[in-house]
Amino acid sequence: MYPRRSYSLHQSIADCRQMTLHHIFETAFGFCGIAWNERGISRFMLPMSASEAAEERMMGRLSVSGAAQPSGFALEAVAAAQRYFAGSHEDFSAYPVDLDGIDAFRRAIYRTAxxxxxxxxxxxxxxxxxxxxxxxxxxxxxxxxxxxxPLIIPCHRILAAGGKLGGFSAPGGTATKQKMLALEKAASPNAPPAQASFAF
Structure with a gap:
């Protein structure tokens, strides 16, 4: 006989709030993934060609997660990402992000980016x-x-000295980075151009 484990109502509510949820969704560039909890977006995955591959990659980056339909800020971020990859000028700087466990230096770099x-x-x-x-x-x-x-924190906009592309660890590598830079340049003709030649 297994020992009973009792939970208070407050414990149950706390567990729900701390749970990470994720969702795979389609964009004009492919299938993206987003993971979130009550604090904010904790993972975002740039497009992959197949939903199954996107799900596998996302699950490989999450210790515990449940698939769910997004709501609130997560739903808004999904819709904004879909518009972004369709060519719309979108601003992701106000969406909450959960950087729990990330050191002060990285937080400063991300905040500035x-x-x-x-x-x-x-x-x-x-x-x-x-x-x-x-x-x-x-x-x-x-x-x-x-x-x-990535995208929520726009690391694709950071280039190496001399305007070279630099590294990019997201799906598709530097090809994805170049496509995103080209997309932003095409969708915003009045913005200063992205630096012309694209290594860290």
Whole structure:
């Protein structure tokens, strides 16, 4: 006979609030994934060609999660992402993100990167300096390679010195990064152009 485990109402509510949920959705570029909890978006996955592959990749990055239809800010982010990949000018800087467990340096880099608007780019060194770490160019690149919520935190807008693309660890690699930069340039003709030649 298994021992009974009692839960209070408050414990049950707390468990629900802390639970991470995820959803795979289709865009004009392919299937994206989003994971969220009550604190904010904890994972975002850029497009893949098949929903099954997207689900597998998403689950590989989450310790515990349940599939669910998004609501609230998660639903709004999904709709914005679908519009973005269809060519719409979208601003993701106000969506809440859950960076629990991420160190202060990475948080500073991500916070500064979120201020880089649609159709704008900077370099790894420029971002590091803006975040208050002028001698941490390489560390900034490493932090961006570990970005848990690309697009929400727009690491695709950060280039290497000389305008080279630099690394990109999302599905599709630098090809995805280049497509996103081209999409933003095409959709926002009055914005300053993305730097012309695209390595960290």
């Amino acid at each position: 979120r201020q880089l608007g649609y159709g704008r780019t900077t370099t790894y060194g420029g971002l590091a300096a803006d975040a208050g770490f002028p001698n941490a160019t390489r560390e900034t690149g490493v932090a961006l390679s570990r970005n848990p919520v």
